[in-house]
Every structure is written in structure tokens, then in C-alpha cells.
Amino acid sequence: xxxxxxxMRHWAGVWADKEPDGTSWFQPVPEPCSRLVRSVxxxxxxxxxxxxxxxxxIADLLAQGxxxxxxxxxxxxxxxxLGAQLGADAGRVRLRRADARTVGFDDPVDVWHDRAxxxxxxxxxDRAAYVASAGRGVRAGGHVVVATxxxxxxxxxxxxxVARYDARSLAAEFAGGxxxxxxxxxxxxxxxxxxxxxxxxxxxxxxDSLNN
Numbered sequence: 001x002x003x004x005x006x007x008m009r010h011w012a013g014v015w016a017d018k019e020p021d022g023t024s025w026f027q028p029v030p031e032p033c034s035r036l037v038r039s040v041x042x043x044x045x046x047x048x049x050x051x052x053x054x055x056x057x058i059a060d061l062l063a064q065g066x067x068x069x070x071x072x073x074x075x076x077x078x079x080x081x082l083g084a085q086l087g088a089d090a091g092r093v094r095l096r097r098a099d100a101r102t103v104g105f106d107d108p109v110d111v112w113h114d115r116a117x118x119x120x121x122x123x124x125x126d127r128a129a130y131v132a133s134a135g136r137g138v139r140a141g142g143h144v145v146v147a148t149x150x151x152x153x154x155x156x157x158x159x160x161x162v163a164r165y166d167a168r169s170l171a172a173e174f175a176g177g178x179x180x181x182x183x184x185x186x187x188x189x190x191x192x193x194x195x196x197x198x199x200x201x202x203x204x205x206x207x208d209s210l211n212n
Contacts, residue, residue: 001101001123001125001126001129002123002126004074004099004101004102007074007099008074008075010158010159010160011073011074011075011077011078012075012076012077014075014158015053015075015077015078015081016077020053020054020081020085021191022191023053023158023191024157024158024190024191024194024196025053025115025116025157025188025190026190026191027055027056027057027188028056029056030055030056030057030060032184032186032200033055033057033113033115033145033147034057034060034061034064036113036145036182036184036200036202037057037061037111037113037145038064039182039202040110040111040143040145040202040204041066041110041111041143043064043065043066043067044068045066045068045109045110045111046068046070046105046107046108046109046110046111047061047066047068047069047070047109047110047111047113048069048070048072048103048105048109048111048112048113048137049069049070049071049072049113049114050072050073050100050103050112050113050114050117051072051073051074051100051114051115051116051117052071052072052073052078052079052082053073053075053078053081053082054078054081054082054085055082055115056085057113057115058071058082058086058093059085059086059089062086062089062092062093067092069092069093069094070093070094070096070105070109071093071094071095071096072096072097072098072100072103073096073097073098074097074098074099074100075097076097079095079096079097082095083095100114100117100118100130100133101121101126101129101130101133102129102133103133103137104133104136104137105137108137108138108139108142109137109138109139109142110138110139110142110143111138111142111143111144111145112134112137112138112142112143112144112145112146113144113145113146114144114145114146114147115146115147115198116147116148116149116157116198118130118146118148118173119148119149119157119162119163119164119165120157120160120162120163121163122161122162122163127163127173131173131174131177131178134174134177134178134205135177135178135205138205139205140205140206140207141204141205141207142204142205143181143202143203143204143205144174144178144201144202144203144205145200145201145202145203146170146174146200146201146203147186147198147199147200147201148162148163148164148165148170148198148199149162149163149164149165149196149197149198149199150164150165150166150185150197150198150199151164151165151166151197151199152164152197153196153197153198154196165199166199167180167183167199167201170199170201171183171201171203174201174203176206177205177206178203178204178205178206179203179204179206180201180202180203181202181203181204182201182202183199183200183201183202184199184200185197185198185199185200186198186199186200
């Protein structure tokens with residue numbers, strides 16, 4: 001398993017060198033992320049945005065009336081950028097420095113959202129730890145919305161190798177605790193015009209999950 005300190009060090013370096021709109025994953029409009037989160041929740045839902053970076057998804061959800069948001073990232077630098085971006089609204093969000101593989105919540109969340117974190121887990125042990133963390137963190141009947149590079153997407157990002165998926169193989173990683181309920185193919189355009197195919201999966205946590 002990749003050590004948390006090594007991961008922190010890597011992403012601290014990434015955020016020290018880049019502005020949010022200078023990262024390949026930057027989205028001026030957080031779609032289809034916002035639409036998929038809203039499709040399985042209400043503004044009263046507890047939502048965890050894992051690997052949040054400085055995503056504009058937080059501001060979008062706040063504008064939609066969401067008030068129970070946990071913004072999770074392994075890099076303190078990313079959370080600092082996010083807090084600065086949100087300004088006075090930062091106080092409406094719980095900003096948490098944590099590893100997605102081990103993060104815990106005071107109470108189970110209704111939705112766990114992850115765009116472009118899971119695909120950095122190239123070792124099976126790390127993926128298993130992540131899925132177990134999601135199983136502990138999401139209530140029975142709640143949902144995971146996860147997006148990764150598609151099979152024809154990039155082979156690496158931010159100097160790291162990535163794993164690529166289609167909807168079937170992505171859902172298989174969560175088998176046993178979650179069932180696939182929806183998928184979306186999406187072509188992300190980077191700030192410099194490169195096109196990156198993504199696959200999104202919406203998974204429902206089974207009531208009989210072993211993590212109950």
C-alpha cells in the first residue's frame with residue numbers, strides 16, 4: 001500500500017505549483033458531477049466530496065441549498081485553495097484533511113462523490129481499502145458517485161500512473177457492497193484543450209453489505 005505521507009507529499013507539490021484553473025481536471029462548470037449528486041440526494045442530504053481539490057462543485061451545491069457537506073482531500077494545500085475560493089461560504093462546509101482509504105465520518109453520509117481520485121489507486125490493496133472506507137462511510141441505501149478515466153483515457157496524470165475503466169469494470173471494483181444503478185460517459189476538456197474521456201458510475205450501497 002502506498003504510504004499516506006508519500007501521497008500527501010506528492011499532492012502538496014502539485015498544489016504548490018498550480019492554480020486551480022491550471023490543473024488538467026479543472027471544470028468551470030461541475031458537470032455531470034452536480035447533476036449526478038443531485039439525482040440521488042436532496043439539499044438535506046449529507047454529502048462527502050472526496051479528493052475535492054478546489055472543485056467548483058462545492059460552490060454549486062451550496063447554491064442549490066446543500067448545507068451538510070464534507071470536503072475531503074489528502075492535501076492541506078488543496079483545502080486552503082478551496083477555502084479561499086469559497087470565501088465567507090467556507091464556514092458552511094467541513095473541510096477535512098484525510099486519506100480516502102481511511103477517512104471516517106461522525107455519521108454515515110448519503111452520498112460519497114469522487115471525481116478522479118479512485119483511478120490513482122493502481123494497487124489492488126489500495127482499491128480494496130478505498131472501497132472498504134466507502135462501505136463504512138455511506139449509509140445503507142446511500143450512493144457513491146465515482147468518476148475515472150475511461151479505457152481510452154490518459155495512462156497517467158500529474159506524474160502518476162492511473163488505472164482506466166469502463167462502467168462494468170468500475171462497478172466490479174465495488175461488487176459485494178454496492179450495486180450499479182447508472183453510468184455516464186463524459187469527455188472532459190482540459191484548460192488547454194486536450195480531451196479526456198471519463199466514465200461515471202452511480203452505485204447504491206447494499207443493505208446487506210458486509211460493512212454494515
